[in-house]
């Protein structure tokens with residue numbers, strides 16, 4: 001029995017010394033100390049040992065186990081220490097190396113243009129509000145006085161989710177939503193994405209952006225609209241910019257107009273940029289139709305208002321002299337970095 005234990009001990013210590021990884025140490029544990037291991041076998045054969053010798057043999061078995069366990073523990077620690085040393089060596093940071101340059105993105109021309117528009121109107125006391133991209137037909141058309149047979153409602157022009165819900169074709173529905181809340185006076189702009197069933201080309205996209213404007217208060221007249229947009233145009237395109245109001249029709253404003261600004265490239269003489277006319281169209285506007293006010297719960301005898309709407313891309317294209325709208329959607333950093 002004694003020789004048996006001695007040979008188990010020697011074999012196990014040799015195996016421990018030869019182990020090159022924590023996993024092989026575990027194999028040693030299973031082989032010598034495990035349920036089916038060598039030492040357990042010796043314990044099981046105790047019944048063949050004379051009763052008076054059993055305590056002695058038991059003690060020897062325990063001693064052997066302790067020796068093996070201790071050797072295993074020490075080796076395990078040694079391995080862990082070596083591993084840690086190895087890792088530290090690999091993870092050394094050379095603080096003298098130049099750092100990697102961060103690729104910082106660039107603000108999109110649309111964003112720059114929008115922030116400029118917002119800055120101008122916030123300066124005049126306007127609030128910036130938002131409405132949903134997916135909108136009820138009720139707000140997108142009906143409450144804006146747009147009749148059921150209006151060409152804009154055609155499926156050729158509007159993306160329908162179902163017969164009552166559309167992807168908004170304009171930011172004008174935000175007007176109705178704000179008026180309905182009933183907090184007067186109103187002085188707001190509403191920027192956002194709009195959708196139309198258009199093919200992509202240099203001047204069209206199925207998804208683009210508009211900025212809506214609305215003022216409702218007592219004694220608001222068309223003169224206030226003209227003055228406001230004149231200030232806006234001068235701020236946006238320079239102090240020499242002239243504005244021209246051309247009569248137009250929008251269902252939700254009466255009277256309505258389209259606004260041109262004098263060409264900031266040629267000053268109005270006529271050039272390639274303004275197609276020789278000296279003027280560039282920038283937005284639609286008008287006095288809020290009394291029927292629209294009434295539909296949104298506002299007394300049109302007491303309150304009047306004006307509204308306007310512009311294409312954000314159009315502003316960005318004009319301001320930065322970009323000649324193809326598709327460039328705004330390709331997100332090529334070489335293009336974007338120029339602005």
Ligand code: DAH
Nearest residue numbers: 170253284285286307308309
């Ligand atoms: N919603 C119009 C469009 O998409 C633009 C517009 C015109 C907005 C006149 C207005 C407005 O608020 O008064 O063409």
